[in-house]
Amino acid sequence: MSDPHDHTTPPSDAELRTKALETLLIEKGLVNSQALNALIDTYENKVGPRNGATVVAKAWCDSNYLDWLRSDATGAIGSLGFTGRQGEHMKIVENTDSIHNLVVCTLCSCYPWTVLGLPPVWYKSAPYRARAVSDPRGVLAEFGAIVAEKTNIRVWDSTAEMRYLVIPQRPVGTENFSQTELANLVTRNSMIGVERDLQVTGDKT
Amino acid sequence: MSDPHDHTTPPSDAELRTKALETLLIEKGLVNSQALNALIDTYENKVGPRNGATVVAKAWCDSNYLDWLRSDATGAIGSLGFTGRQGEHMKIVENTDSIHNLVVCTLCSCYPWTVLGLPPVWYKSAPYRARAVSDPRGVLAEFGAIVAEKTNIRVWDSTAEMRYLVIPQRPVGTENFSQTELANLVTRNSMIGVERDLQVTGDKT
């Protein structure tokens, strides 16, 4: 989304402060402009929820891989090339017919960057952080996900450096889907846990 | 204190909203301008901490009155003409050599209007309301009152309609003071509990 304020209103306070700081740091030789661009490019274009979807689809198709995820998610995810910052200590949590998992960070906005990229605005918002632990059913309803009363909801508050990836349930009717086709069904929101039932779209249905 | 902004800066949002609301309500005949003035005059000029000081001084001089305050503070205070709004249910709490009392309202700013008038800004401030219950010694220190470690501090959080009046200790060397002279020694802050040792001033010392 482009910034609607860029050319029509005066720059915000944050914009001015950022520009001033960047200019100063570059001038003093303390940060490198190309390095900043590379950092932005990494998370804008390279590292994002398609990584997580790849992990989920592989877990659905390969029971050995799922076992590896269960015993050492960091290693199993790293084997696909998804390693590093904000993914150093990974753990998967699996949805089942009777269990639904939801991830939050009430104290800041910890999020598994290596598999999901940078968090969406709502994940970082005060109301989500406040209510995910006290009223997860209400939160899920706000996302359009009604979870049956008999389903146990497990909320994971990322208070440490453990990062949680929800493995949603594989939709029924996808027996003939390839791993790539399956990965295309996996939404970012389902890997955070604010979505429960993945939609099957495309020719195969 | 006069408002330094009255004539030098544009009116604040609150000022504009208040003016608009008052104008509308008066125009519709729902509030009476003279009644508003009378309400303001009451708490700006008539009801204030001198009421409380009168109660305290009488309690120091008259043990029967002190007993009445202990058993029925509302009645004993009302006998001096201090009755009504935000003083319907009064209770006194007495400082001793080993006890210091401090009053707060963490949830809003409940305060015994009948004996102290309207609360000062600091009493209504977020930091006072936050820290009076968790760090009363730190709060007292900020007011310049160092309370000995062996002194028990009792913090009264006015969560109901009970209103608390601290009876500070009578200063030593005031044996010959009249009740009026004693009342002049009693500060508002000592009756809230952010001041402990009253100062003896004037000719009698």
Added chain:
Amino acid sequence: MNGGHDLGGVDGLGPINPEPEALESVFHHEWEKRAFALTLACGFWGQWNLDESRHARERQHPADYLKNTYYENWLQGLETLLAEKRLLEDENIQKLSSKCISADSVGDILSRGGPVNMPTDTTPAFHPGDDVKVMNNHITGHTRVPRYCAGRIGFIEAVQGFHVFPDANALGQRTGQYLYSVRISAQELWGRDSHSVYVDLWQPHLTSVRKS
């Protein structure tokens, strides 16, 4: 509700910076006087009770509540009540105009106040010295249980009478409950320090704890 108003034990709010007592005036701006008086005068219409007006203030976004001054929160609360109850619409203005108080009656109304004790033929469930646990019941409506007390154990210091119960009163139901002064240690509340905090809580907020 765990709102922005529920400030006991919150950190990071900065110093208190009190004005010296001798220098502080009752009001700091002309508009504060008017907002104060308007709130009282409209309250005298009897269209809301004390707990409804508190709840109107505390329902604000916590950041707004904290940024506002005291009388800004009063003003916001008054505006909220007038709007929610549609009191400035034509059909209600007729009804209210008879309730407009005059300057002559201000003294009487203020000195009468609004006592909240109620008659009862019941006896209190708890007595001084009883150990009690504050219910850990984070209701999302109005309550006078501060968050810092929820689930903590203390003892009954005194029975304070049979008073209007705010949790229900904010919903327009004027019912009574026994009110208690409950003493809780700083150690129990904060894991440190030696003071005691006395909180006024109603019978439905408390459960019995067996002496250990």
Added chain:
Amino acid sequence: MNGGHDLGGVDGLGPINPEPEALESVFHHEWEKRAFALTLACGFWGQWNLDESRHARERQHPADYLKNTYYENWLQGLETLLAEKRLLEDENIQKLSSKCISADSVGDILSRGGPVNMPTDTTPAFHPGDDVKVMNNHITGHTRVPRYCAGRIGFIEAVQGFHVFPDANALGQRTGQYLYSVRISAQELWGRDSHSVYVDLWQPHLTSVRKS
């Protein structure tokens, strides 16, 4: 600290209003990209750790923290750290300029990350299934114990390893402690509902509870 950042269970913050996943971009303003990248690039100097940077953000006045957007809080935290550590003063600029990373090294640095597990020859004090109580210790410095857990009882779901202890790390002391996933029921936390909350807490935050 019970700061503005400690949001679990706070009411009155309004709806979440999520943008649809398909429509949301990674950044919403150009300056956000720069503030994000500056924070990472300055972090690579190694002059502060993760917990210090979190604490720099959470020490703000709660109203500021809540009013700010996420990257405004990052920017504020970065400015605070640069100022408090006097890193932009002449004598420090010399020292830091050798730590300025190039575009070429970005990929390596990010994919290496910063693991926080540490070696130990001790064994964990708690084991899966053990009942534990979260210490009700409202420290005023940095901690990763959310206020809503303080004093509550749960059980050990898993031992997560031996990790850097944030309460000490924020003070510049990189020491390790066993980390546990602690499961606490909604009933215990909020007095209602049926879900479970799993919180990661370190050994010093927990005490043993005798099975009842």
